[in-house]
Amino acid sequence: MSSESALLRRSEGLRRRNRVNRVVEISSTIAALFAVAVLLIVVGSVLTKGVDALSIHFLTTPTALFGEEGGGISNAIVGTAIVVASAAAMAIPVGLLVAIYTTEFAPSRIAHPVRFVLDVLNGVPTIVTAIFVAGLIVIPQGHQSGFALSVALAIVMLPIVSRTAQEVLALVPSTLKEAAHALGIARWRTTVRVTIPTAAGGLITGALLAIARVAGETAPVIILCSIFGQGNLTDPSQGLATIPFFIFRSSEAPSPSAHTEAWAAALVLIALVLGLNLVARAFYTRSRRRMEG
Amino acid sequence: MSLITKRTQQPSPAVFAASPRPQLLRREVGNVALEGLDAYYGASRVLQGVSLGFVSGRATAIIGPSGCGKSTLVRCINRMHEEVPGARAAGKVTLDGVDLYDPRIDIVAVRRSIGMVFQKPNPFPTMSVIDNVTAGLRLAGADRGEIEDRGREALVGAGLWDEVKDRLSSPGTGLSGGQQQRLCIARALAVEPEVLLMDEPCSALDPVATLRIEELIGELKERVTIVIVTHNMQQAARVADTTVFMLDGQLVEVGPTEKLFTNPDDERTEQYVTGKFG
């Protein structure tokens, strides 16, 4: 047949194929919109329902005693800050060191299993990790503590920090390290003065993402740090108040005012977590550009 | 369609091909004409006012230095150029008088009529040899028996049948480089296009494989109009009846291959073919 009829004739088969294509395109777009919509709905709910109870008073008053009303989350904020900071102080150096070990020192037959173990650790449910720490610290000591919680959170953070650190360290061009070695600079010095600073942006990103992840972790809190005294604000050897726990408890309470307080605390937590996430991402793109540019 | 016996290459200067409008037609189908073709990537223009014809039954080579726009030119013919985000083309591209850029025309139909073979062989890695060849046919929904027959014919036409007839179900990527490229040619031929565009099809292959494909082009051009982009001038001399020389996005000269290489009209052409630049 001539080209003209082949090209201009809209065959039935072609029409059907285009229809199918269109349906798939529209469905995929709807799926993406749906995901974005859910995000906006959840964040929107937190925003609209929490902003009412959010006030300076709320942020600076400790939680109300049992049966009373009108408390705040000041002790929870302090508690979360202490616990997360301690966890980070433990997890970030260890995670970084593990990454250095697998990228700089370990032969491949050791590095591989170590990476595998870390991936497995990443998949352990946080509540199981918490039970481990409970057996390690809480049960022998006989009481819950902020310290135990920090240890559990550190274990949760470890694989996250380590994996991002490994990826970033591997991206540092080997030519840079070779140049340093050729100048007679010792291995450890090269790592500390050349490799790590070059990868700094990505390392910070990994740390921030890990912190954002554990700031909202609630399962370990239930197991390890759910009992705390009103008087204790900063002592990690005893139980400390935490924001996720506040949200959890308030969400299960029957009274509407408790629910409003839960939304307000959720607003604070979500601002913290999403904020950290966005900062971490911005850091990552900037550091990638610097390393490749 | 049957296996065509080998012929030796005989460019005949008397029957010339490319002037801006094709005047001598061997077949009624497979004649491509470009009129004032411009192509853009975003704001930068990479093709400027190209007017050219490709006559059916012939092989036309497009040569020129890197960046002169030869690949962009062929990609405008089967409208692959516009798959790149921000890329567009303006002007007229017709196949047997039909404007391929007419909004009434489905782009999928264009690509059925105009096939393409790429620089690096790209058989689908998850498909067997026979599935690769028939990939285009299965999209069009022809029935099973017909699909297998046409697949076989395409493999014969690409000169690959003898080598793969015992391993039709083995993975397409298990073949050697030259075989993979002939598989891709078979795949393109299976949908029976009128025109076959080849974008530097031999640049990733060794000399023996290259020669095999050049012989194939000689056989194929009887039934498919062939346009081959090449940076290898000796190859153009071997396979093409007509050669086009491009420079900086513009058409410099077009003419019978022998003339272009021995006695070109344009000074720039002469400088290029004698190796003074590019």
Added chain:
Amino acid sequence: MEAGALRHPVLRARRSRKDRIGDPLLRGLSGLAAVVAVAAIAGIAYEVFDQASPAISKYGLGFLTTNDWNPVSERFGAAPFLYGTAVTSGIALLLAAPLSIAISIYLTELAPQRLRRPVATLVDMLAAIPTVILGLWGILVLGPFMRDTVEPALQSVFGFLPIFSGDPSAFGYLTAALILTIMITPIITSVTREVFETVPADLKEASYALGATRWEMVRQVVLPYSRAGIVGASILGLGRAIGEAIAVAQVIGGAYEIHTSLFHTGGTLAAQIAAQWEGATGQMQKASLAYLAAILLVFAVAVNVIARLIVQRGQLKDTDVTPTEVEAL
């Protein structure tokens, strides 16, 4: 060698003390850190099974099939929670996997260039929401919506099926499954999207050049190429769903038996541990909860390992054509 040559700076150079201890120190410290990481996982396994041992020795494997949880009569079993975990995670995977594939197709093939990063970031943000907040939203927003709108609608159309029988309720398997779906979709999407982006452009071009529509190209090239990655991503998502304790505990209601209706309240392994740990009295109850944790650990680790093996095995090597290959004439 002359005596003078020994004075050559190269031969005389010694490393400073700092360098002599620096290298081994760094190597040792980092090796120690690696040991800590490996010890952590070993410690977790040991400790959990140790805490569970009173229950393991008392109930044995029959624990897995006992459909009861009664602290008073000290009759504990994991069956209700195995069932609940399977149902909620299974439904979540069934819903999340196709959704994630569709979203990934949109992000890699359909979205205009300017929208890709922002939309991808928004989907990733969904994964960053702390699960306790998702649970809060589930209790106060999604739950009532399920009870008042979705579940009655499902019942009116499919009410003949036992899974849609019974009274609509805000808390139950279905609500929990939906919360889990929201949780794991961004995880599966992010991995799937990465896999889609590795599909070589020239394969896609070959498909288009044959005259494929966009969906046909995806079906012909992208999906087969990404098969292993998609499965691996889905299983990773499944692992995440299995291990989620808090959000599920908040919306599943807490029942101690297997119930067929999806509207009914129930329990999962992780949620039951979270709900009962604080108030657990008696050694057997605590040990039984630890037993649940041991089962959970085994499943979560197994799922994780399987996911990674599938991804590794299925990785397609890049087919590079070397010009030196001589082909048979």
